[in-house]
Amino acid sequence: MTTATAVNQPSLGSAAPAGRRLSLPVLLLVIAGALALTSIVRIITGADGITNVSQMSTALQLAVPIGLAGLGGLWAERAGVVNIGLEGMMILGTWFGAWAGYQWGPWTGVLVGILGGALGGLLHAFVTVTFNVNHIVSGVAINILALGATRYLAPLAFEGVQGGSAKQSPPVHSLGDFTVPGLSDALQELNAKGWFFVSDIAGLLGGLVTNVSWLTLLAVALIPASWWILWRTAFGLRLRSCGENPVAAESLGVNVYKYKYLAVIISGGLAGLGGVFLSIVANPFYLEGQTSGRGYIGLAAMIFGNWMPGGLALGAGLFGYTDSLNLRGGSENVHALLLLGAVLLAVGAIWLLIRKKYAPALLTAAIGVLMFTWYSVTNEVPNQVVSATPYVITLLVLALSAQRLRMPKADGLPYRKGQGK
Incomplete structure (x- = not known):
């Protein structure tokens, strides 16, 4: 039996995740149902902005950095290393990317920014894998170190340079973007008609083909590429085995330290x-605190x-969409989403009743009633609520999805070479 085959055996903790995994047809039906409900809410409230092309285009742009950070976390945690330091690695990417970009061009900035983030990853791996420091402590330390380092370096690199300051870099040239000719205009016209469901799909698709950055295209391509590497190659199989049962992986000849470092x-x-x-x-510039x-x-x-990469992409899209509400008609759109939230909670309460979970169903229905009451007695929501929406959605989604999650079994656990002997 080959090493790659042996690593795939149940002894490494490859048990199925708790709960049933949605098949692709069922997932598509769920997405279509959510979009249909959104369309109904749009027609009732008149908030056409919640599914127009501009809103979806902005949501895509805001989802990309979230998705890339999440994809980075996925690679690390599939190898058994918790990476709380993603924020700090993003900060390093912003600074190094802008620093190299304004001097030698945007694509050089992309490469140097990746190296800057990888440097933070190398430090995290060195501390957690080699010295077995607690992963959370190391990640928090990297976040603090990255923030302090960029605050120190920014005045040295940017102050006195035209367009720069102690907290901002000079502008960087654009990477360029593309719009699919013909298709983009047709989808925008269809979206403007305000038809049920069809116009909403047109808005969603229109955002994917209008003024899209080349870096966005690269980021989207990294989602299926990561899935293929991690789930369809011997390299990915060995890497994931380090996050499930590193002792068993080592006994089968896998260099656990190497795979953890690489991940x-x-x-x-x-x-x-x-x-x-x-x-x-x-x-088009570095700005202190822009990772937010x-x-x-x-x-x-x-x-x-x-x-999983697919679920991660959906989560990033959701958070990017809620974040986009801050930029485009925030108060009106968030107010309309109160009605959508009330409807979704009503559906959830009915589903819980069918499953005979009476207490959670009652609580869900009560929250739905409160949300509907809030929508009914107001015409808009405060700006503070609009600004907090992405973070509130983050907490709610994690709370509601917690029951079906299964992290890699050895995620965050200390490991020493040869500890299974």
């Missing part, structure tokens, strides 16, 4: 790429996605 360095590089997106695509907690939200998206 965490790749994790840092992906988070760094997310930071580059913020400092070159979302804004996206590394943590990326970690939440990964958990929501049950440590």
Whole structure:
């Protein structure tokens, strides 16, 4: 039996996740149902902005750095290393990307930003894998170190340079973007008609083909690429075995330290790429504090996605969409989403009743009634609620999805070479 085959045996803890995994047809039906409910709410409230092309395009742009951070977390945790330091690695990516980008061009900035994030990943791997320091402590330390390092370096590198300051880099040239000719215009026209469901799908698709950055295309391609590498190659099989049962993996000839190091360095590089997106695509310059907690939200998206690339992408899209409400008609759109939330909670309460979970069903129905009452007696929501929406959604999604999650069995556990002997 080959090593790659042996590593796939149940002895390594490859038990199925708790709960049933949704098949692709069922998942598509769920998405279609949610979109249909959103369409109904749009028609009732008149908040056409919740599914227009501009809203979806903005949501995609905001989802990319979250998705890249989450993908970085997925690589690390599939190898058994918890990476709370994603935020710090993103910060390093923003600074190094802008620093190299304004001097030598945006694509050089992309490469250097990835290396900056990978440097943070290497430090995290060195501390946690080699010295067995607690993963959470190491990650928090990297976040603090990255913030302090960039605050120290920014005045040295940018102050006195045209367009730069102690907290901001000079502008970086654009990477360019693309729009699919013909298709983009047709989808925008269809979206503007306001038809039930069809116009909403047109808005969603239109956002995917209108003014899309080349870096966005690369980020989207990394989702299926990561799935293929981790689940369809011998390399990915060995890497995942280190996160399930490193002792058994070592007994079968897997160099556990090497795979953990590689996974965490790749994790840092992906988070760094997310930071580059913020400092070159979302804004054409580095700005202190521009990550705004996206590394943590990326970690939440990964958990929501049950440590799988597809689920992670859905989570990043959800959080990106709620974040986009801050930029485009926030108060009106969030107010309309109160009605959508009330409807979804009503559906959830009915589902819980069918499953004979009476106490959770009653609580869900009560929250739904409160949300509907809030929608009925107001015409808008305070700006503070709009700003807090992405973070509230993050907490709610994690709370509601917690029962179906299964992390890698050895995730975050200390490991010493030869400890199984």
